[in-house]
Amino acid sequence: MRNLSLLTDLYEFSMANGFHKDLPDTRATFDLFFRKVPDQGSFVITAGLQQIIDTLPLSFTPVDIAYFRSLHLWDEDFLNFLATFKFDCHLQAIPEGTPVFPREPLITVEGPIAQAQLLETLLLTILNHESLIATKARRMTFAAGDRPIMEFGARRAQGADSAVYGARAAVIGGVSSTSNMLAGEKFSIPVAGTMAHSWIEAYPDELTAFRQWAKFYPDNSALLVDTYDVLTSGIPNAITVFKELRASGHEPVGIRIDSGDIASLSRKARAMLDDAGFPKAKITISNALDENIIESLLHQGAPIDNFGIGEKLITSASSPVLSGVYKLAAIEQDGKLIPKIKISDSREKVTIPGKKQVYRLYREGTNKAFADLIALADEPITDQHHLDVLDSNPLSVSKVQPLNSFDAKPLLAPVDLDQKAVSPLDIQAFSKQRIAELPDETKRLTKPDSYHVYMTPQLAKLQDDLIKGK
Numbered sequence: 001m002r003n004l005s006l007l008t009d010l011y012e013f014s015m016a017n018g019f020h021k022d023l024p025d026t027r028a029t030f031d032l033f034f035r036k037v038p039d040q041g042s043f044v045i046t047a048g049l050q051q052i053i054d055t056l057p058l059s060f061t062p063v064d065i066a067y068f069r070s071l072h073l074w075d076e077d078f079l080n081f082l083a084t085f086k087f088d089c090h091l092q093a094i095p096e097g098t099p100v101f102p103r104e105p106l107i108t109v110e111g112p113i114a115q116a117q118l119l120e121t122l123l124l125t126i127l128n129h130e131s132l133i134a135t136k137a138r139r140m141t142f143a144a145g146d147r148p149i150m151e152f153g154a155r156r157a158q159g160a161d162s163a164v165y166g167a168r169a170a171v172i173g174g175v176s177s178t179s180n181m182l183a184g185e186k187f188s189i190p191v192a193g194t195m196a197h198s199w200i201e202a203y204p205d206e207l208t209a210f211r212q213w214a215k216f217y218p219d220n221s222a223l224l225v226d227t228y229d230v231l232t233s234g235i236p237n238a239i240t241v242f243k244e245l246r247a248s249g250h251e252p253v254g255i256r257i258d259s260g261d262i263a264s265l266s267r268k269a270r271a272m273l274d275d276a277g278f279p280k281a282k283i284t285i286s287n288a289l290d291e292n293i294i295e296s297l298l299h300q301g302a303p304i305d306n307f308g309i310g311e312k313l314i315t316s317a318s319s320p321v322l323s324g325v326y327k328l329a330a331i332e333q334d335g336k337l338i339p340k341i342k343i344s345d346s347r348e349k350v351t352i353p354g355k356k357q358v359y360r361l362y363r364e365g366t367n368k369a370f371a372d373l374i375a376l377a378d379e380p381i382t383d384q385h386h387l388d389v390l391d392s393n394p395l396s397v398s399k400v401q402p403l404n405s406f407d408a409k410p411l412l413a414p415v416d417l418d419q420k421a422v423s424p425l426d427i428q429a430f431s432k433q434r435i436a437e438l439p440d441e442t443k444r445l446t447k448p449d450s451y452h453v454y455m456t457p458q459l460a461k462l463q464d465d466l467i468k469g470k
């Protein structure tokens with residue numbers, strides 16, 4: 001594992017130096033949260049915690065210290081602190097794969113203020129990226145229904161880490177496999193793939209190319225049929241080879257179409273394969289697909305069995321940023337907790353102060369979630385028959401609402417930095433269960449209903465008091 005402790009902005013070190021000198025005994029709590037869901041969806045799938053765990057604790061090597069010294073920015077006292085400090089930050093996090101909503105702390109960090117500040121950029125870099133791709137993958141897998149999606153994006157990812165960690169995040173978001181071998185090895189996720197056009201072009205003709213492929217891979221014969229012409233060349237040649245395979249005791253896998261009018265070509269391909277006696281041969285589609293094209297193709301009745309998706313998934317092309325932020329929520333001095341707030345002219349940007357917990361609220365005795373609740377960490381929120389709450393959305397009318405008969409489950413849990421990695425496929429299964437709990441209307445790809453995120457009156461009052469400077 002590479003040491004990513006230096007993957008942070010200079011200003012974090014500049015602040016840590018000052019905090020180390022001015023506030024050596026002050027502890028701080030920071031919240032990591034986002035305000036807007038990509039693609040105007042209603043939720044984000046949180047991902048990236050495992051890489052954060054793998055990266056911690058922060059530590060700086062003699063080479064790092066020599067680099068800091070060469071910058072002539074800080075004194076030996078701070079360099080010595082960086083070389084020798086004992087990492088003492090405690091993280092709480094919402095588990096990977098959970099659908100989460102704006103303003104909810106996804107990770108809270110409690111620790112000496114200099115150390116907790118140093119974590120800002122690193123945590124955001126990782127969580128913003130992986131959650132973005134997991135969320136995009138979830139949109140695509142919703143559109144595809146129960147048809148498997150293969151992740152094909154490595155070659156168009158924005159760099160190597162985006163390809164590898166993006167593949168992991170895509171699996172969390174519901175894709176079935178990746179073509180990325182490094183991701184497959186590193187995270188034990190299924191790898192899958194077909195062939196490139198170069199295979200067909202390299203042989204004297206398409207039929208020979210297909211035959212050779214079938215010779216090497218008689219039980220994995222997904223043939224790419226669009227190098228010359230799908231209907232007059234690719235499918236007829238594939239059928240010839242499929243018949244030869246069957247005669248030798250193997251059942252063909254199917255075909256992949258990578259260009260042209262996919263709805264029309266897949267319909268015609270299906271008819272040709274069925275007529276030739278191969279109703280089980282699968283049709284895989286690729287070519288700059290996204291959730292909207294998938295929805296449209298299925299709406300057009302295209303008989304597609306599998307999707308291969310690259311660039312628009314691995315870059316979340318239509319909405320390429322998750323703007324998670326990391327904000328100071330409280331400090332602790334001489335045993336006293338002092339909540340902190342960031343005030344802004346823009347109502348949306350006012351932060352929620354204090355040490356907090358997030359609860360998912362279920363209709364009593366069911367697994368139907370209807371809202372989330374942000375509360376102060378020390379407020380007693382257990383299963384309740386009645387609770388007054390306020391909307392946490394600063395843009396909505398601040399009116400007390402009564403909630404009756406619900407069960408509340410806390411979402412933030414302590415993070416064990418020694419915990420064993422969970423397989424991304426297991427996280428995917430967990431994620432599906434959590435998503436199934438949400439109201440159907442919040443899951444639409446277009447114009448989903450928004451899901452309520454409330455806060456307790458005590459938390460709302462704390463925020464209000466701090467805004468008014470009390």
Ligand SMILES: Nc1ncnc2c1ncn2[C@@H]1O[C@H](COP(=O)(O)OP(=O)(O)OP(=O)(O)O)[C@@H](O)[C@H]1O
Nearest residue numbers: 258259260261262263264286287288289293296297
């Ligand atoms: N029936 C369809 N409905 C909606 N979108 C489609 C349909 N058929 C193809 N598409 C999508 O339209 C786009 C077509 O891309 P493009 O215009 O580059 O055509 P192409 O067939 O890929 O061309 P080329 O032969 O150069 O590869 C792709 O994103 C593809 O997924």
Ligand SMILES: O=P(O)(O)OC[C@H]1O[C@H](OP(=O)(O)OP(=O)(O)O)[C@H](O)[C@@H]1O
Nearest residue numbers: 152196197258286287288289309310311
């Ligand atoms: O379109 P995407 O969603 O990004 O899916 C991945 C694309 O990558 C490959 O094309 P490429 O032209 O790179 O190579 P090829 O010769 O294998 O088609 C593949 O055929 C897909 O079209």
Ligand SMILES: O=C(O)c1cccnc1
Nearest residue numbers: 152179192193194195308
């Ligand atoms: O295996 C495939 O078909 C594949 C892999 C990467 C990119 N495009 C296609």
